[in-house]
Amino acid sequence: MWRMNRSRQCFDEVAAFRDHEKAVASLAQGKGTLYSGSADGSIRAWDLESRRCVCTLAAHAAAATALLCWEQFLLSSSDDGTVKVWRAKPDRDDLDLEVHYVHEEGERVVAVDGAYDPNRRPVLMVSRGDGVVRVYDLPSLQNRGQIRCNGEARAVSLRSPGVVITGDASGESEW
Missing domain, CATH: 2.40.10 (Thrombin, subunit H)
Known part of the structure; x- marks a missing residue:
């Protein structure tokens, strides 16, 4: 995480989010949460205030290539040919996500x-x-x-x- 240092006109590192075992392939931000998709197919949810990993999703069978936060949903795509739509589990907090729908692209x-x-x-x-x-x-x-x-x-x-x-x-x- 980087923050603009206006006096020096550069970015200063504020925090590093470390927990993925493979390269981070995608990022999305929504409602105080950063989502990071990994080359191993997992997605991690990070609380931006505490800078802690609060949830790990076994999301895809291949790299999570793109993430999109949209209203109450998280959408993820992958090299495995799927687009998954995630939403919060009923009666749970916003970070306890489950797959709502899987769309097969075939490629x-x-x-x-x-x-x-x-x-x-x-x-x-x-x-x-x-x-x-x-x-x-x-x-x-x-x-x-x-x-x-x-x-x-x-x-x-x-x-x-x-x-x-x-x-x-x-x-x-x-x-």
Whole structure:
């Protein structure tokens, strides 16, 4: 964790979160919690105030490639070809998560992002290793369309309504 030092115009290390056995492959932050996805497929939840690991999820059979905190859900994707939707267990605290839904992509998932479309309907973007970004309605995960990229889209950003930006293996960013 780094914090901007305004007087020196640089970042100072504030804390290190150590507990994964393999490389950290993805990060997401939500409601005072940092989620870290590992190359071993696990996801850890860290309390940002105490800087302690408060939960470990045996999430995927391969690297957890992307994490997305969205409202009361945590979405995770993996090289194992799945997108999992996690939510808090009923009558439990927010960090006791269980799998709510598993979506099988059939091929490794590189990146995910989500936002609301211009009609305020939630949309999930899923980038697979085949160079195609799939667009799904949420929560049904029904296919809504696709975007073909110049190779594997390793980054997807959906921040402005109606605008999708992809960064692919060709070295280009497109929107």
